[in-house]
Amino acid sequence: MTTDTTTKSAASGATPGETVLDARGVTMRFGGLTAVSDVDLTVNSGEIVGLIGPNGAGKTTFFNCLTGLYIPTEGEVRYKNQVLPPKSFKVTAAGIARTFQNIRLFANMTVLENVLVGRHTRTREGLWSALLRGPGFHKAEAASRARAMELLEFVGLAAKADHLARNLPYGEQRKLEIARALASEPGLLLLDEPTAGMNPQETRAAEELIFAIRDRGIAVLVIEHDMRFIMNLCDRVAVLVQGKKLIEGDAATVQRDERVIAAYLGEPLANDPGAEEAAEVEAAEAAAEATTDAAPGKENDR
Numbered sequence: 001m002t003t004d005t006t007t008k009s010a011a012s013g014a015t016p017g018e019t020v021l022d023a024r025g026v027t028m029r030f031g032g033l034t035a036v037s038d039v040d041l042t043v044n045s046g047e048i049v050g051l052i053g054p055n056g057a058g059k060t061t062f063f064n065c066l067t068g069l070y071i072p073t074e075g076e077v078r079y080k081n082q083v084l085p086p087k088s089f090k091v092t093a094a095g096i097a098r099t100f101q102n103i104r105l106f107a108n109m110t111v112l113e114n115v116l117v118g119r120h121t122r123t124r125e126g127l128w129s130a131l132l133r134g135p136g137f138h139k140a141e142a143a144s145r146a147r148a149m150e151l152l153e154f155v156g157l158a159a160k161a162d163h164l165a166r167n168l169p170y171g172e173q174r175k176l177e178i179a180r181a182l183a184s185e186p187g188l189l190l191l192d193e194p195t196a197g198m199n200p201q202e203t204r205a206a207e208e209l210i211f212a213i214r215d216r217g218i219a220v221l222v223i224e225h226d227m228r229f230i231m232n233l234c235d236r237v238a239v240l241v242q243g244k245k246l247i248e249g250d251a252a253t254v255q256r257d258e259r260v261i262a263a264y265l266g267e268p269l270a271n272d273p274g275a276e277e278a279a280e281v282e283a284a285e286a287a288a289e290a291t292t293d294a295a296p297g298k299e300n301d302r
């Protein structure tokens, strides 16, 4: 009987520059509402890609379409050239892990137990072994705990392994969610507003953590409203507005795009000449401000 060694990694074998995620024409309708409309997006190995857009733009819905939580009304999602199965646990097993906008932890489990739960897609083959509780099971369990502790060390929570998840401050709960996602050994990590509720120091630490994740060979797709965070972090940024991809490009290109500025200022995109003129003035002012402020540290654009 084979027992999973718990070291299997979906991240291993990634070729630099390989397309990890390929979403084509993804559309999600809820009755009469089109939350996501014909969105194409790719993420390559070694990349950190940002997904931004106003509230209700369809960002989380798009993530749900990528992770098997929703079956897109139209379109196709491929991970490393394989069409993804429409079940979230199968998507996780294939190599895509995620965190949630509204933290989803097992509040009454310890920090370590939460990470161990995240490992189950990598230890399924050990089911018989687990039932029989033979030497293979104990070996696999020890390896799993060691890996979970290593991940807690990586995110800076090792000292709190035995604490209950509900007793962690908010910022640490977000880190724990990341550790749990990493426990499934993904090749692509999707983060839905990882710095929401964090203070500036925690946000900076989260930035470093995401760079370190990328350096471990895991591609990252991240949703955030914090523009400074996104622009510092991302190789490419895609902007969703009313379910549609408005623009995609490097941080500088996206940052100075007037439609993006207008979308964030809440100006209507419709052809209202008065509104358009006002938007242009505001956009120019914002762009001037952005250039002044952004020069050394990109202190702007929240």
Ligand SMILES: Nc1ncnc2c1ncn2[C@@H]1O[C@H](COP(=O)(O)OP(=O)(O)OP(=O)(O)O)[C@@H](O)[C@H]1O
Residues within 6 Å of the ligand: 030, 033, 035, 053, 054, 055, 056, 057, 058, 059, 060, 061, 062, 101
């Ligand atoms: N399960 C659902 N049923 C019906 N409508 C939904 C469902 N999920 C999302 N929506 C709608 O789809 C639209 C997009 O919502 P979504 O949560 O994806 O936006 P978002 O870009 O993540 O916004 P935020 O920045 O506020 O998190 C909204 O109008 C929302 O009300």
Ligand SMILES: [Mg+2]
Residues within 6 Å of the ligand: 059, 060, 061, 101
């Ligand atoms: Mg959302």
